[in-house]
Amino acid sequence: MATRRITQETFDAVVRENIEDFEMDAGDALKEAIEQFESQGVDISNIVKEIPTAASSGEKSDDQAHKILQVLELLRTSVATKTPVEDNLRSFSEQCSLGFAQRHLAAQKDAYPTILSCCQVALEDKNALSSALPALSALTDGQPDLLDAQGQDFLLNALHTHQDDPMVSGLVVRVVRHCCLKHEQNRQDLVKAGMLSVLTRAITQHKTHPDVVKEASAALRVMTFDDDVRVPFGHAHDHAKMIVLEHSGLKVIIDAAKAHPQNTSVLSELCSTLSRLAVRNEFCQDIVDLGGLNFMMSLLADSLECQELVKQVLSALRAIAGNDDVKDAIVNAGGVDLIVLAMNRHMANAHVCEQGCAALSVLALRKPNNCKVIMENGGAQAVLQAMKTHPGEAGVQKQSCMLLRNLVSRTRDFSQPILEMGAEALIGQALVAHRDCVDEGKAALRDLGCQVELRQLWTGKKGGLIH
Template structure:
């Protein structure tokens, strides 16, 4: 994997040298520079791989990249009193930042954030100006949440409050919030302390008919429950989920909104994904069921099983709420096992559906002999075996299938022989050989199936080295 880094200036100089010294055409010079640095193990994901051009407005004379040309125009005009004069330049900047991470990274390196924020603060007077400025901020911070500072946090909160009734402006503000909170725990905590959660749930309630805004706000709520910032030892993911559920009535709002979009699979997928993240307590799982969430999920699985993305998210949501033992039984009683197996059989070629299907059945089988019986009788084992055969290279599919097979026989040893007759032992052994992540669960499955398995004793408790 490439680990070395170079600056944009170094890359551009190499392209220019290829053109001037070796008389290459621009396209050839660019390809040669890319090949040269990649062969040296240089990571070019932060580099704009384009030939700098001379701007047409003659404000700048040196060739430079389009995103920097747009940024320079904004830098020159940042003291203007008429926002209308710079809206075209802001839109051009947004377009360039949206074209790739390298463009927005380069812009950030050239101090784009304070310039864009200055325009953002001016834009609060008019919704059309706010829409343009927020779009630029959202584009710039995508993948760069560290850019956001205290002033930026306050601006986002102010924009969400001031333009609550404007769905377009709210959408862009929520998108900026999501970008700034992804993989950034401090921004999450600061914005939640500033009151962003009622603004997000309020946006879903107020604009429940606006599909794009519902999806964006649902995704933003989901990000608030993530624990994805590697720089932080302990995040507040669980606490944030608790606030959304108990203080903001998030479960009811999401389920009611889902019922208003039964024909929009993309909205339903987003809401199911968010419900999965909120099912972090036993009582929350029960609440989702009591509010009609479980019935909705099973209905979606029955009616929309042809749509793999929705099926994957529904299975993930069922798996999450089935952490509650009473909900487990409710899923099985309502025919959930048949629906899960049907979805897995329909999408055997889709690794994500197979993974979530196996995981879902595994949770239903855990400590529930009657549920194991339902899974065996409805072809759940065969679906898992077929998934293992179809996705030999997917560690996640193999791992979840092994877990399901183990849960099926851990309390019901009479199921071992029928499972082994389907070829489970050879498939588990292959998974163990192919995927290191399957080690523990694969060996546990073989052990509980009554197969011969080598369990390595790492330490006997005696004095001496841990290794031979």
């Protein structure tokens, strides 16, 4: 059933009615309106939950408006009268940063044409752009539908005009990322216009500027997403191949990572993007050949205390281990020991445990020798401890079941030791708690030699599908 929504005007009218007709104070009136709509099942996440105020004390109550709209009106006046807009742009950005509701309300009142106009006027002036671009970035955050053809042209022109300026490049790329997240058409349009070349060039050209590297890497990663529910098929895989084959994306990412050996936030972004580019067997091997595997092994060993970086490195290892030769390379480089060590170090973090189990599961798949190494390095104990620690996390339980199944599917000798650690009960609990784990859990129990009910959904008896 579609979620019910209301307009900002409807919400404000109810608040005003509570104040004027029911003589509530402002705080109680606001609280009552929120509770009323929530009890009716109305989604008010896009509503500014504040009392509108007058722009000046002399104005009548009918002229009251939310602060974001007051700032927008001041900005429009400045544009119309050709007076400086920088202060109003900064105020607009500050208001948008308060939450999605403010951004949504501004967009509903046609803020986008005004902000884009300010950006277009400031195209040649990097100082003016430093105020206009954050406003455009703030407005489009979570609202990629706002971007139109004029906006796309502006973004590309700005990146070309100021390609030597790291500050402006970083600001423009942030807008690109906001406008491509959950919007397949924007991605395709910008890719066709040459955005992938611009983004990879920005990373190479500004390799020593962490903010640009992070923004451009994140924008490249978004180009490989398939997250727009409005389209049946996206071009995520094609974009990933283009980044690698046409723009040397793997080398660009790995070289940038080597330029920031101590910057964990930059390295986390780059590892996350690298994992999105390992979409073909040969790409996984290319990452190894370019020195990416050795770099990740050193990174994991040196940064075990940084949870976010550990999670991203484990995710990247999981991705490149899709290649059977790379599986062996990871194991031979001591990867199993480091993965288990990382899981034990951050056992309380569900994301680390999930990625660790997933990485070990891929390493174990069709590789009995790798399974032996995992068992010898305490992998089974680590995965079972992760299941105990995170019983409510479906991702952890699912990846754990997959790993346990892969450990014993071709090496039955490991079944008894794993069962003696309590695996059967933990898998049973996962089956009860998480529907997403049913297939993986039953497969693990079956290969461990346990009794399991493999229910047939349809046997083909008692009539066909067509009568």
